[in-house]
Amino acid sequence: MKKLLIASTSTVHGSGFLDYLLEPLNRLFDTAQTVVFIPYARPSGISMDEYTKIAQKAFEKIGKNVKGIHKFKDPKQALLNAEGIFVGGGNSFVLVSELYKNDILSPLKSALQMGVPYLGTSAGSNICGISMGTSNDMPIVHPPSFETLGVVPFNINPHYLDPNPNSTHMGETRETRIKEFHCFNSQAVVGLREGSFLEVLGDRIILKGPLSARIFRANTAPYESKSGSDLSDLN
Amino acid sequence: MKKLLIASTSTVHGSGFLDYLLEPLNRLFDTAQTVVFIPYARPSGISMDEYTKIAQKAFEKIGKNVKGIHKFKDPKQALLNAEGIFVGGGNSFVLVSELYKNDILSPLKSALQMGVPYLGTSAGSNICGISMGTSNDMPIVHPPSFETLGVVPFNINPHYLDPNPNSTHMGETRETRIKEFHCFNSQAVVGLREGSFLEVLGDRIILKGPLSARIFRANTAPYESKSGSDLSDLN
Numbered sequence: 001m002k003k004l005l006i007a008s009t010s011t012v013h014g015s016g017f018l019d020y021l022l023e024p025l026n027r028l029f030d031t032a033q034t035v036v037f038i039p040y041a042r043p044s045g046i047s048m049d050e051y052t053k054i055a056q057k058a059f060e061k062i063g064k065n066v067k068g069i070h071k072f073k074d075p076k077q078a079l080l081n082a083e084g085i086f087v088g089g090g091n092s093f094v095l096v097s098e099l100y101k102n103d104i105l106s107p108l109k110s111a112l113q114m115g116v117p118y119l120g121t122s123a124g125s126n127i128c129g130i131s132m133g134t135s136n137d138m139p140i141v142h143p144p145s146f147e148t149l150g151v152v153p154f155n156i157n158p159h160y161l162d163p164n165p166n167s168t169h170m171g172e173t174r175e176t177r178i179k180e181f182h183c184f185n186s187q188a189v190v191g192l193r194e195g196s197f198l199e200v201l202g203d204r205i206i207l208k209g210p211l212s213a214r215i216f217r218a219n220t221a222p223y224e225s226k227s228g229s230d231l232s233d234l235n
Numbered sequence: 236m237k238k239l240l241i242a243s244t245s246t247v248h249g250s251g252f253l254d255y256l257l258e259p260l261n262r263l264f265d266t267a268q269t270v271v272f273i274p275y276a277r278p279s280g281i282s283m284d285e286y287t288k289i290a291q292k293a294f295e296k297i298g299k300n301v302k303g304i305h306k307f308k309d310p311k312q313a314l315l316n317a318e319g320i321f322v323g324g325g326n327s328f329v330l331v332s333e334l335y336k337n338d339i340l341s342p343l344k345s346a347l348q349m350g351v352p353y354l355g356t357s358a359g360s361n362i363c364g365i366s367m368g369t370s371n372d373m374p375i376v377h378p379p380s381f382e383t384l385g386v387v388p389f390n391i392n393p394h395y396l397d398p399n400p401n402s403t404h405m406g407e408t409r410e411t412r413i414k415e416f417h418c419f420n421s422q423a424v425v426g427l428r429e430g431s432f433l434e435v436l437g438d439r440i441i442l443k444g445p446l447s448a449r450i451f452r453a454n455t456a457p458y459e460s461k462s463g464s465d466l467s468d469l470n
Contacts, residue, residue, distance in 0.1 A: 009405045009406075010405075011405050012405065013403035013404075013405060014403075042415075042418070043407070043411075043415075044407075044411055044414060044415060045414060045415050045417075045418030090415075091412075091415050093374075094415075094419070122406075132374060133373065133374050133375050133376075134373055134375075135373065135374060136373070136406060136407075137407070137412065138368065138369060138370065138371070138412045138413070138415065138416055139328075139367060139368050139370055139374060139381055140368050140369075140412075140415055140416040140418070140419050140420060141368075141419050142380060142381045145377060146374055146377045158406075159404065159405065159406035161404060161406065168248035168249075169248075169394065169396060169429065170244045170245075170246050170247065170248060170394065170429055171244075171357075171371060171393075171394035171396065171429075172278070172279075172371075172372070176278075176279055177326075177372065177373045177375075178373070179279060179280060180277075180278075180279060180280050180325070180326050180329075180373065180375055181373055181375040182280075183277070183280030183375070184329070184375050184376050185375060194404065194405055194406075
């Protein structure tokens with residue numbers, strides 16, 4: 001049975017890395033001693049070792065070890081044997097490229113479907129959707145495909161940002177960008193605001209955190225789903 | 236000799252489509268009767284016909300006709316025979332996918348190198364760089380490559396936006412994203428603020444408009460280039 005926590009962000013303003021999630025993470029990873037960390041997305045281009053240290057420091061607070069996937073001789077097997085998996089944020093294009101290059105997208109999906117508990121933040125949440133097509137990141141490398149895990153039946157837009165009514169900036173708003181997405185793709189998109197996360201248990205998907213999420217479906221006006229909503233049937 | 240006008244945006248706040256550019260466009264397209272318009276980027280998903288009408292309405296103000304590339308039987312030949320070319324903004328991934336699908340990236344580059352006057356706005360400016368890797372758009376379709384025209388020796392970030400010092404949003408700033416770009420790519424990036432544009436005559440590239448541009452080079456602190464600066468040697 002799938003056990004996933006899909007968070008908009010690793011860090012809410014004014015607190016440390018993963019701090020706001022420690023309680024649900026304690027529950028998610030209750031039986032895990034060691035969490036396998038996938039640091040491929042490399043935020044601000046930091047090294048995989050540096051990024052793993054940041055994750056380690058946060059997980060120490062709930063008494064867990066962290067080991068970077070890049071330290072395993074057989075990363076595929078490491079995922080299938082993992083007690084818990086965390087994919088951190090950064091650049092989605094880099095993350096997805098590395099998942100393909102190391103041929104671990106499919107074993108990662110298998111591990112999640114087998115019930116290995118999973119935490120994703122930002123880019124690590126974006127890849128839980130059907131595609132990475134609603135990423136906010138820059139295309140700094142070219143992945144062979146935008147298809148991702150599809151462990152939820154829709155797409156995720158992390159760090160969802162409401163339009164600023166006072167802005168004079170003429171670049172597209174997030175809402176306009178997602179509207180453009182729906183000219184070419186049919187799946188729903190969950191705009192997850194910072195502090196929001198999805199808890200997935202089997203096929204049940206519940207929106208958690210203090211805020212509502214903005215839901216986008218093709219040919220439909222966007223709408224709000226309150227915290228606590230069941231999004232299991234959204235697609 | 237190349238004759239290009241590479242603009243951050245088609246529209247500045249409070250005025251109509253291309254209005255702020257009419258004077259330099261009148262000069263750029265002085266010998267053209269008809270401008271070939273490439274509407275592939277389809278902002279907000281509007282149709283290519285609708286988008287062409289918007290361009291037509293703007294160009295009427297300087298007495299030019301506009302014809303959409305999608306109306307030509309032989310689009311490659313249309314580009315090579317064009318008196319002027321305009322590539323409008325929208326989604327860069329859609330634009331670049333269509334350029335590859337219709338096999339016109341190479342004839343477009345040839346036309347520009349032969350001296351056909353060219354206007355690019357937003358996504359149409361982004362493609363003047365070496366790659367589309369500094370686009371702000373969502374990856375709503377998957378182009379076979381991110382390589383673009385390379386008619387300037389650097390990359391363009393259109394709609395460049397300064398970090399907001401009061402923001403509590405934890406998504407990456409534009410500056411952070413470009414820093415990540417430079418972990419994987421070596422070319423300089425010109426952050427073109429709205430209202431700014433590059434005028435290219437042969438190999439001479441001059442920054443125009445009321446604002447400075449922000450210049451990003453790998454392993455170097457970003458800096459400002461004033462309006463009027465010569466960016467010909469930037470790479």
